[in-house]
Amino acid sequence: MKKRAIAAIAIAVALSAGLPNMSWADTIKIANVIELSGAGATVGSNWRDALKLAFEEINAAGGILGEQVEVTDYDTQTDPTISRAMVQKAIDDGAYVIMGPIYSGSVKVNMMVAQQNGVPQLTGAEAPFITDMGNPYIFRTSFGAQQSMPKLVKYLADEMKVKSVAIAWVNDDFGKGGRDSFVAELGKHGITVTADVSSEVGQADFAADVIKLKSSNADAIFAYLHEEESARLLKEIRKQGVTQPIFGETTLMNQKVVDLAGEAVNGVRGHVGLTANAPIPGVEEFAKKFEAKYNYKPDHNAIKAYMGAYVVKHVTTKNGKVDPQAFADALHGLTITPADEPGILMETSWDDKGEVNRDSFLVEVKDGKQTVVSTLPKL
Amino acid sequence: MNTFFQLFVSGLATGSIYALAAIGFTLLWQASQTINFAQGEFIMLPAFFVLAGTQFLGLSFPVAMAIALALSLLLLGFGFKRIIIDPLLPHGVLPIVIATMALGILTKEGVKQFYTAEALPFPALFSDRTLNILGAAISVQDIAVLLIALGAVALLQLFLNGTKIGRCMQATAQNPQVAEILGVPVKRMILYTFLINGALAFLASILISPIYLAKFSNGETLGLIAFIAAIVGGFNQIRGALAGGLLIGVIDNLSAAYISASYRSAVPLILLIIIILVRPQGLLGKAEGRTV
Numbered sequence A: 001m002k003k004r005a006i007a008a009i010a011i012a013v014a015l016s017a018g019l020p021n022m023s024w025a026d027t028i029k030i031a032n033v034i035e036l037s038g039a040g041a042t043v044g045s046n047w048r049d050a051l052k053l054a055f056e057e058i059n060a061a062g063g064i065l066g067e068q069v070e071v072t073d074y075d076t077q078t079d080p081t082i083s084r085a086m087v088q089k090a091i092d093d094g095a096y097v098i099m100g101p102i103y104s105g106s107v108k109v110n111m112m113v114a115q116q117n118g119v120p121q122l123t124g125a126e127a128p129f130i131t132d133m134g135n136p137y138i139f140r141t142s143f144g145a146q147q148s149m150p151k152l153v154k155y156l157a158d159e160m161k162v163k164s165v166a167i168a169w170v171n172d173d174f175g176k177g178g179r180d181s182f183v184a185e186l187g188k189h190g191i192t193v194t195a196d197v198s199s200e201v202g203q204a205d206f207a208a209d210v211i212k213l214k215s216s217n218a219d220a221i222f223a224y225l226h227e228e229e230s231a232r233l234l235k236e237i238r239k240q241g242v243t244q245p246i247f248g249e250t251t252l253m254n255q256k257v258v259d260l261a262g263e264a265v266n267g268v269r270g271h272v273g274l275t276a277n278a279p280i281p282g283v284e285e286f287a288k289k290f291e292a293k294y295n296y297k298p299d300h301n302a303i304k305a306y307m308g309a310y311v312v313k314h315v316t317t318k319n320g321k322v323d324p325q326a327f328a329d330a331l332h333g334l335t336i337t338p339a340d341e342p343g344i345l346m347e348t349s350w351d352d353k354g355e356v357n358r359d360s361f362l363v364e365v366k367d368g369k370q371t372v373v374s375t376l377p378k379l
Numbered sequence B: 001m002n003t004f005f006q007l008f009v010s011g012l013a014t015g016s017i018y019a020l021a022a023i024g025f026t027l028l029w030q031a032s033q034t035i036n037f038a039q040g041e042f043i044m045l046p047a048f049f050v051l052a053g054t055q056f057l058g059l060s061f062p063v064a065m066a067i068a069l070a071l072s073l074l075l076l077g078f079g080f081k082r083i084i085i086d087p088l089l090p091h092g093v094l095p096i097v098i099a100t101m102a103l104g105i106l107t108k109e110g111v112k113q114f115y116t117a118e119a120l121p122f123p124a125l126f127s128d129r130t131l132n133i134l135g136a137a138i139s140v141q142d143i144a145v146l147l148i149a150l151g152a153v154a155l156l157q158l159f160l161n162g163t164k165i166g167r168c169m170q171a172t173a174q175n176p177q178v179a180e181i182l183g184v185p186v187k188r189m190i191l192y193t194f195l196i197n198g199a200l201a202f203l204a205s206i207l208i209s210p211i212y213l214a215k216f217s218n219g220e221t222l223g224l225i226a227f228i229a230a231i232v233g234g235f236n237q238i239r240g241a242l243a244g245g246l247l248i249g250v251i252d253n254l255s256a257a258y259i260s261a262s263y264r265s266a267v268p269l270i271l272l273i274i275i276i277l278v279r280p281q282g283l284l285g286k287a288e289g290r291t292v
Helices: A001-018 A021-027 A036-062 A078-090 A106-117 A128-132 A145-158 A173-188 A207-213 A226-240 A253-267 A282-292 A300-319 A326-332 B002-032 B038-056 B061-091 B093-114 B138-163 B164-174 B175-179 B186-212 B218-233 B240-257 B266-278
Strands: A027-034 A070-075 A095-097 A121-123 A137-138 A162-171 A191-201 A220-224 A246-248 A268-274 A348-350 A362-365 A369-375 B130-134 B136-140
Touching: A021 B218, A027 A078, A027 A246, A027 A300, A036 A070, A036 A226, A036 A282, A036 A300, A036 B266, A070 A078, A078 A095, A078 A106, A078 A173, A095 A300, A106 A121, A106 A137, A106 A173, A106 A246, A121 A300, A128 A137, A128 A173, A145 A173, A145 A268, A145 A362, A162 A173, A162 A207, A173 A191, A173 A220, A173 B138, A191 A207, A207 A226, A207 B002, A207 B240, A220 A369, A226 A253, A226 A300, A226 B186, A253 A369, A253 B093, A268 A369, A268 B266, A282 A300, A300 A326, B002 B038, B002 B138, B002 B164, B002 B186, B002 B218, B038 B061, B038 B093, B038 B186, B038 B218, B038 B266, B061 B186, B093 B218, B130 B138, B136 B138, B138 B164, B138 B186, B164 B175, B164 B186, B186 B218, B218 B240, B218 B266, B240 B266
Parallel strands: A027 A070, A027 A095, A095 A121, A121 A137, A162 A191, A162 A220, A220 A246, A246 A268
Antiparallel strands: A268 A362, A362 A369, B130 B136
């Protein structure tokens, strides 16, 4: 009898050790699968720091449903294969929600793992295909390119009277998705493409690219690259004395590009889904807190991560339980306002595909500082 | 035609930086049969010495540059020779190749771990103005980089051919045993070669970092291209390494513009294969004998 009891206890212990979800009883585990090295280190660091800030605030205020939140960083090294392994590791470690990554190429391969395990994933990726793959567990924290390009092209056509554009884009999932959406929108407005210049992730030398853009004699140049490459491109554009106006999307207008490219970024205009310079009290307060803690200005990735953390808090609190399936179900079709949850900063909605919708901004860099030219309403 | 001229000059400027690194390969090979596969990381590192001086020690930019030069000579020249090369030299080329590969990885990962994985802006040394030459807009920065790099190579040639120490270094490179019999302090001459390589790495670093930004991974491409440039030009000749560097800089730019940006990195490798098949000693190299 005694032996049976011992055997029963041993089996119970062995079974419980094999169930990662049992750990939810102690802390809520959030996996931050993000680019902390490689080409995406710049954006990943912003994301990580803001996520840490948000969950420190949430924990200091009593956590979520009375439980503390434990955030673990998993470095994807900006490598899709590693990111997939990291998502699997995060799930094995008992992740309730996965935050990140940002690079679309990584999300493309790792989102299936989260989907198969029924774990919600809040990503910073912007390539259009992310929300078109029928994955009920993927949610954006920022606009997909197919949402931001119509706003930007309308501005180019109506306000800037642009008739032709030279495009510089990075040849990965992010760049190709954005470039395709942009070209499709140009067609609707009768704007022609005079140069279509692709570059590689991590490319250092942009001399030939800029000469091709310049010699196309387009009315404007549109740049859609990651942050470091954007900075190198802008430096080369200034070096070669290019006079055409330069436009871009969120990455080109990133604070990191401003820091890296220096004066070369002045005069660049673009559409951004989020900016630390947005004339919105919540965003302004977040930017102050972030800068005080980390001693650098947050970029849009930081805002995305900060908001994402509060999405986790709001939805979990609303559900009244730490349940991944209930989380995914509740976020589809949800609108969160700053009145509901101050940490959300701006009113934000998610549709049935996990696509995000909120106000956005047209900005120009003047004297090394982003200036909001106008606020564009939700689509 | 204007576009071609711009591409050509811009390629020469980038190529001249490759040439500085390629000459380093050549010098070390001549002096001590050392193939330094950490050469790319040697070029990445001095920019971080400068940034550490300005950011953490609050030094002015010129003072930080002077200290970075001194550190480059000490660590990348003297330290590299004493700690890595001297103990391994008696064991042949292969252990040195493996050791320098390991050193390259260690340096790269060390900067990533203890400094930053992110790219950092590096102050521009020259104006960002452009000059109109023959109808093409040529940047002052490109011209300055080209002139400084070529000036450094010219000074090096002058030093090697016009001074007693330079001639002793050449004698050491040609035949160290005979040079020693003739009273040349061979060990000291080899040390001088390593110090010159450290100085060239420093120069290449401060010329390329304002354009490429300072980043731990910068050495990966630079080291490989410089190695290819040295082989293409001729591993046993300074003028060969110079020609190889300039050639690859120009070809890289022209192929990115006129062939395909996606395959630009393959073009130097194709050139390398052709050279190895057609002229194994390199464009300006000598089939026999070794001279600095």
